[in-house]
Amino acid sequence: MDDLKLGVIGLGVRSTLADLAHRPGAGSRLVACCDRDPQMLEKARQRFGPDVTTTTDHRELLHADLDGVFVLTPDHTHEPIGVEFLQAGIPVFLEKPLAITTAGCDRLLAVARTSGTPLYVGHNMRHMPVVVAMRKLIEEGAIGSVKAIWCRHFVGHGGDFYFRDWHADRRNTTGLLLQKGAHDIDVIHWLGGGYSRRVNGMGGLVVYGDITSRRDRAGERMTDWLDPEHNWPPSSLRDLNPVVDVEDLSMMQMRLDNGVFASYQQCHFTPDYWRNYTVIGTEGRLENFGDAEGATIKVWNRRSDYRADADLELPIPKQEGWHGGADPRLVEEFLHFIRTGAATVTSPVAAREAVAAGYAATMSLRDGGRAVDVPPPATEVATYFANGQTEDASAGSLVREAERRR
Structure with a gap:
């Protein structure tokens, strides 16, 4: 099997994903890199x-005979x-968030459909062991039918991570409720089995x-x-x-x-830096304590104080691997997807919905x-992706069956 020839745009922190994909002689290798910094x-x-x-110009990679590209640039x-x-x-492997506006997401999905080019988004939390285990418990009926989900995200290194560079400027992110929250909103949707259609928000810039x-x-x-030891x-x-x-x-909400x-x-x-999910169903409640190594999920099913x-x-x-082993699985899924078109988690x-x-x-x-209503994606676009990024509905049934077996 010939190696997939891959490119990467953006050699910052998330370019560790490109390192995971660089397997010369074993299926894939990095052949082209783009960053604005010559030192990188x-x-x-x-x-x-x-x-x-x-190269410092990503357009040069458009003609590099690539089988896939990682886009790991600012949002x-x-x-x-x-x-x-x-x-x-x-x-394209596009790091999350897909874009910084709903309209931007819809444009990307529409272009993917009209061009017929595979699109993959780097929501690695769908591969995090603690999230996978919570979803499995829910699917097995451990708490009955889900009715409410609460998530608290304690971003302990937030000042260092998000207020000393481009993240702090809303022109680059819209805001951290979108930029950082896209992960958790996606997990909430995944655990809850649906997508948000009405929301409201409150908050402010109260410290930094x-x-x-x-x-x-x-x-x-x-x-x-x-x-991590100081700045406190x-x-x-x-x-x-x-x-x-x-x-x-x-x-x-x-x-x-x-x-x-x-x-x-x-x-x-x-x-502290971690996230806590509480999922309440008709027959119990589950909650995670920790979200990485050493984490535990607890389920309560009996009435008590x-x-x-x-x-x-x-x-x-x-x-x-990083993020509790999620990143290696994410890269593996992307590479398998562009080779075979197989269903993905x-x-x-x-x-887009996140x-x-x-x-x-x-x-x-x-x-x-x-309160603000959240518009759904265009029906024809949603159908295209539900059918495994194809207009063929029969292929979609195979994709959905593969997803069900997962």
């Missing part, structure tokens, strides 16, 4: 070999770069907006300034991005199309918390 391109030659093509560039490669017929120490970090990477309390942080106009505290109600809370100045001991406790075993339509909910909630948050 020099390091790329060390990572992927001296023969790798390097506001996902839409234009993704469109170019889809139109060129090159299968008061910090006046700012500077341009052009040419730097997050790993240059990340310091959050108000002591210095050298923030010149523009800081995204919220550091956000909350949203959702009503899904199947009647499930959900809420999501995100805070970027907590001392407060008790820490659950009726079922499921420890999550350690997995190798991730979904471009679901990625952005649409986060975008609508951000608009609500900035307009007094009013």
Whole structure:
């Protein structure tokens, strides 16, 4: 089997995905890299070999005879770069979020359909062991029929991760309720079995907006300034991005199309860093404690007052690889998908629905918390992706059967 020839655009933190895909002689290899930083391109030659093509202009990769490309660039560039490669017929791995507006997502999905080019979105949390285990418990009826989902996201390194670079500028992200929340909104939809159709949001820039120490970090990477041991309390942080106009505290409520109600809370100045899901059904409740190595899922099915001991406790075993072993599975799924067109756990339509909910909630948050309806995708586009990125409905039945078996 010949190696798939792959390219990567953006050699920042998430380019570890490209490292996972670089398997010369074993099925896939990186042959072309793009980044605006010449130093990163020099390091790329060390990572992927001296023969790798390097460029500061991603358009040069359009003619590099690629079998697939990883787009791992800042969020506001996902839409234009993704469109170019889809139109060129090159299968695209697009890091989440799919885009920073609902309209941007819809444009990408429409171009993928009209061009017939495979599109894959990097929602790695669908491969995280703790999320997979929660979904399995729900499917097995451990808590009956799901009626409510609550998610609290404690972003303990939020200042370092999101307020010292481009993330802090809403022109690049719309806001962190969308950018960071797209993961959790997608998981809420996946666990709840539906998509948000009405949302509202509240929140604000309540800590980092008061910090006046700012500077341009052009040419730097997050790993240059990340310091998990210090930078505490959050108000002591210095050298923030010149523009800081995204919220550091956000909350949203959702009503899904199947009647499930959900809420999501995100805070970027907590001392701890993890996310907690609570899923309530007609016959019980489940909750995760921790979301990586050492995490446990607890299920309560009997009436009682407060008790820490659950009726079922499921420890999550350690997995190798970033994000609890999710990233290797994500890359493996993408490579298998572009080779075979097989069904995937991730979904471009679901990625669009996560952005649409986060975008609508951000608009609500900035307009007094009013309720906002979330528009569904065009029927013909949703059908195309439900049919396995084909207009053939019979192929779709095979995709859905494969998904059911998963």
